[in-house]
Amino acid sequence: SQTIHQWPATLVQPVGSPLSLECTVEGTSNPNLYWYRQAAGRGLQLLFYSVGIGQISSEVPQNLSASRPQDRQFILSSKKLLLSDSGFYLCAWSVSTGMGSNQPQHFGDGTRLSIL
Amino acid sequence: SQQGEEDPQALSIQEGENATMNCSYKTSINNLQWYRQNSGRGLVHLILIRSNEREKHSGRLRVTLDTSKKSSSLLITASRAADTASYFCATPRSFSGAGSYQLTFGKGTKLSVIP
Incomplete structure (x- = not known):
């Protein structure tokens, strides 16, 4: 069966510090991968998605970046965190068959990021 | 930008009662999905309903889709305390214009089921 792992579960970082959140998927190959951010009481904002190694798409301009160095590994990074980067970060995967929006997505348990 | 909107924002019911949540969306879709999120956890996929389907069941869950009204509903029958969670609808939208x-x-919708 497929599993998705996200770490760390919680993170407290000072403003201006770097960030690296990691997500790995097991039990499937060539998945679509996603990074979302959820602000308190809000819906999910799609930050990045990837359909393959080295292929990253983003819509929202921000100081975050993503990389996919391996098929089942997705990394969210920042060189300098802002207060507004606080939130709940969720990684998800879906099968790559057809359009990504036509498939269920499977989420990790998230990282609670607090910026001080 | 947001496509789907759930209603109500919060719902509190007694255990054993039915819970109904609604979702409205703006543009044509080919499918609509419902997810559940327990506090502090990731989302869990519940049901995917395609645009050519009007109703779908999964255990105590019943989802309807009315494409003419651009709306969907999620019904949880005989609710349990363990159903306490937030419920989200998700719809496709164009991304990055590509x-x-x-x-x-x-x-x-934040659902609270009181034992």
């Missing part, structure tokens, strides 16, 4: 469609999620 012919790609990704899911967009509403703000959710």
Whole structure:
């Protein structure tokens, strides 16, 4: 069966510090991968998605970046965190068959990021 | 930008009662999905309903889709305390203007089931 792992579960970082959140998927190959951010009481904002190694798409301009160095590994990074980067970060995967929006997505348990 | 909107924002019911949550969306879709999120956890996929389907069941869950009204509902029958969670609808929308469609999620309905 497929599993998705996200770490760390919680993170407290000072403003201006770097960030690296990691997500790995097991039990499937060539998945679509996603990074979302959820602000308190809000819906999910799609930050990045990837359909393959080295292929990253983003819509929202921000100081975050993503990389996919391996098929089942997705990394969210920042060189300098802002207060507004606080939130709940969720990684998800879906099968790559057809359009990504036509498939269920499977989420990790998230990282609670607090910026001080 | 947001596509789906859930209603109500919060719902509190007694155990054993039915819970109904609604979702409205703005543009044509080919499918609509419902997810559940327990506090502090990731989302869990519940049901995907395609645009040519009007109703779908999964255990105590019943989802309807009315494409003419651009709305969907999620019914949880005989609710249990363990159903306490936030429920989100998700619909496809154009992403990055590059012919790609990704899911967009509403703000959710927070359901509290009182034992």
